[in-house]
Amino acid sequence: MNNIINAFKNLPRRGQHNFVKILCLALGLAISSVIIAEIYFEQTYDTYFPGWDRTYQIFEVSSNQGKTMTFNQTSGAIAQGVKQYAPMVEVATSTNWFYNDAQCKLEDQNVVSANIMMADSCFFDVFPQKMLVGKARQILSQPLSCIIDSKTAATIGGNVVGKHFTLPNYPGTTFTINGVFEAFPWGASLHNTQIILSMSSLPYVYSYDGRDNWIGNDSYISYIRLARGHRADELKPYVDKMRQDHLPLKELRKMGADFTFDFTVLSDVYTHDPYIKMMSWILSIVAFVLLFTSVMNYLLIIVGNLVGRSREMAVRKCYGAKPKNIHAIIFSEALVHVGLA
Incomplete structure (x- = not known):
């Protein structure tokens, strides 16, 4: 729980581009969710009544x-x-x-x-x-x-x-x-x-x-x-x-x-109309590409910050942090970013 609280406190921290990370994920998730909802709507046509x-x-x-x-x-x-x-x-x-x-x-x-x-x-x-x-x-x-x-x-x-x-x-x-x-x-x-x-x-x-x-x-x-x-x-x-x-x-x-x-x-x-089937496939591919692109952008930003973060983690190790503590910090930050997105 402390790691999650610290992840929230570190959001405005300079050099980590946390808001850019959240924005990339948010856009990808939002647009993909809308497209997936549209696909679901199309595939559940005429299923609104009993029988x-x-x-x-x-x-x-x-x-x-x-x-x-x-x-x-x-x-x-x-x-x-x-x-x-x-x-x-x-x-x-x-x-x-x-x-x-x-x-x-x-x-x-x-x-x-x-x-x-x-x-x-x-x-x-x-x-x-x-x-x-x-x-x-x-x-x-x-x-x-x-x-x-x-x-x-x-x-x-x-x-x-x-x-x-x-x-x-x-x-x-x-x-x-x-x-x-x-x-x-x-x-x-x-x-x-x-x-x-x-x-x-x-x-x-x-x-x-x-x-x-x-x-x-x-x-x-x-x-x-x-x-x-x-x-x-x-x-x-x-x-x-x-x-x-x-x-x-x-x-x-x-x-x-x-x-x-x-x-x-x-x-x-x-x-089963050919046009509807084709559009469902196209929308599915677009949703996947958007979601994949947003995740890759998130990962690229993390990779770009890798040098600075490695120094930070090295300092933490010097103060007695164990590998499980480092992993907990990283996963807590990712969880906060995804949750806010």
């Missing part, structure tokens, strides 16, 4: 003339179809992006900008975001009914339930706010989704309703959650049965094509 490790996004895999293509969107009936055929699927939902940066005109003529997504009544069963006002399943079962996030509700102000708004591209159609949910966090692929509109609104806003389509109109993003202890590869026989019952497989094979589905853990959809 994230059992939540899968459905992908379409089509092959034609030997070429295989994967799409992150499916037809409208696929999600509930997989749930119907596979007993290990706890719940399934489909979403459809509706309007980006929509200018929602309220009854008091105020305009609120929001991103609008359509979802079926099971959406909050898969993504159990906290409901602040209203019952999600009931609201998302009603045509032209929607739920808004807490941030947008705060922007509008007051009791938002029961308020109506219109969109410029859909004249004559009035949407009703019937609930409020807690805004999605930053580490979510659904972040910045401010309004969730009932999927049953499709016939009122589009001339075509593809919710029951087994093939074609691939504009839906579909999700499922498996029961505990089950894996996605167990779904294959059930998916094959679903394909045989509802897809024109014979006609497709005659044309040299095939059509199936793949399942990816939702968090992996983001983290």
Whole structure:
């Protein structure tokens, strides 16, 4: 303890450049910590809700003339179809992006900008975001009914339930706010989704309703959650049965094509993206280089002071200091420097 106290007292001592040492370490540790935090944030994307490790996004895999293509969107009936055929699927939902940066005109003529997504009544069963006002399943079962996030509700102000708004591209159609949910966090692929509109609104806003389509109109993003202890590869026989019952497989094979589905853990959809993987590697290398450089600068300053410090330690030995005392002094100083950094 005395060595640590003496290390603090010796910080302003001339010739040892203690503040420069601490500054080198502090900069390296600070910037490296920020980069490491960013890497951790990227690698824990979509892990904010219970059951994230059992939540899968459905992908379409089509092959034609030997070429295989994967799409992150499916037809409208696929999600509930997989749930119907596979007993290990706890719940399934489909979403459809509706309007980006929509200018929602309220009854008091105020305009609120929001991103609008359509979802079926099971959406909050898969993504159990906290409901602040209203019952999600009931609201998302009603045509032209929607739920808004807490941030947008705060922007509008007051009791938002029961308020109506219109969109410029859909004249004559009035949407009703019937609930409020807690805004999605930053580490979510659904972040910045401010309004969730009932999927049953499709016939009122589009001339075509593809919710029951087994093939074609691939504009839906579909999700499922498996029961505990089950894996996605167990779904294959059930998916094959679903394909045989509802897809024109014979006609497709005659044309040299095939059509199936793949399942990816939702968090992996983001983290396995080639760009994200490349950036994670680059950031990791940068963090290591910065940390290594700061430590090397610290060591170089120590080496530069070696002649003066060797004289000091020689004097200490003359006064009876043992090797363990010298080591304790050096390690105490290093500990203080790292702690302050």
